[in-house]
Amino acid sequence: MTQHPPKVKSADRVLDIFELFTGEKESYSLTEIAKSLNMPPSSTYLILQNMLNRGYLETDRSGKQFRIGFKLFTIRSGYMRNTSLTGEFNQIAERIIDDLNETVCLAIRTEDQLLYIGEKVSTHALRFNPNLGGTLPLHATASGKILLADLTPDELRAIYPSEQLEKVTNNTIPTYSDLLKELEKVREQEFGYNMGETVDGVHCVAGAVRDADGRAAASVSISIPVVRITDEVWDNVHNWIRRSCEELSYKVYRQY
Numbered sequence: 001m002t003q004h005p006p007k008v009k010s011a012d013r014v015l016d017i018f019e020l021f022t023g024e025k026e027s028y029s030l031t032e033i034a035k036s037l038n039m040p041p042s043s044t045y046l047i048l049q050n051m052l053n054r055g056y057l058e059t060d061r062s063g064k065q066f067r068i069g070f071k072l073f074t075i076r077s078g079y080m081r082n083t084s085l086t087g088e089f090n091q092i093a094e095r096i097i098d099d100l101n102e103t104v105c106l107a108i109r110t111e112d113q114l115l116y117i118g119e120k121v122s123t124h125a126l127r128f129n130p131n132l133g134g135t136l137p138l139h140a141t142a143s144g145k146i147l148l149a150d151l152t153p154d155e156l157r158a159i160y161p162s163e164q165l166e167k168v169t170n171n172t173i174p175t176y177s178d179l180l181k182e183l184e185k186v187r188e189q190e191f192g193y194n195m196g197e198t199v200d201g202v203h204c205v206a207g208a209v210r211d212a213d214g215r216a217a218a219s220v221s222i223s224i225p226v227v228r229i230t231d232e233v234w235d236n237v238h239n240w241i242r243r244s245c246e247e248l249s250y251k252v253y254r255q256y
Contacts, residue, residue, distance in 0.1 A: 143219035
């Protein structure tokens, strides 16, 4: 006689909800979730509220559409800190901090957001403090532009179906047309720039960490308050971005 492992019904339902988000849709309503998983709406509501409170789900402005929340990205970033990519990044970032003492970040793309998976923060009182495991709109960041520049026109349009783009500061790129022009510059220069588009008064330079196929798998960036930028510092930042991206690309993706 075959013995089946014991099941916890509520845990199964939570996992079923997570697995629902591996499909084609990014968000679902309460009714859609209950119907898709053949669950009573009343118990579905209670489970969703618990997942919302714990940060595993979030809602849109109407409060009626549910999507994956920040907590899963935080867990994912914690896991990725133990990978060779973040391990190698930490060693390089230590050298950058010793030389420049400016904040260094490692980031990847998750759908239409930039996810920070590594950081070394400046010891200056005035500094950029990234939120490890946090996300920002791709088009508003230097690293995001690096990762977007690698995408096809169809992939870009899928991320940005509208002409107007979300604004983080008054300097954020406002339209899709402006973004396309900016990405052309990124491809030519091989650097991405954020000139106060995420935080007023902070400039950032980013480069691509490329996999064995030459695709941008991640991005390294250095952020500096404008008051500390000189021509010499700016040149040094570009040199470090170039060197660190080449080193990470080789050590993580191409050495084998």
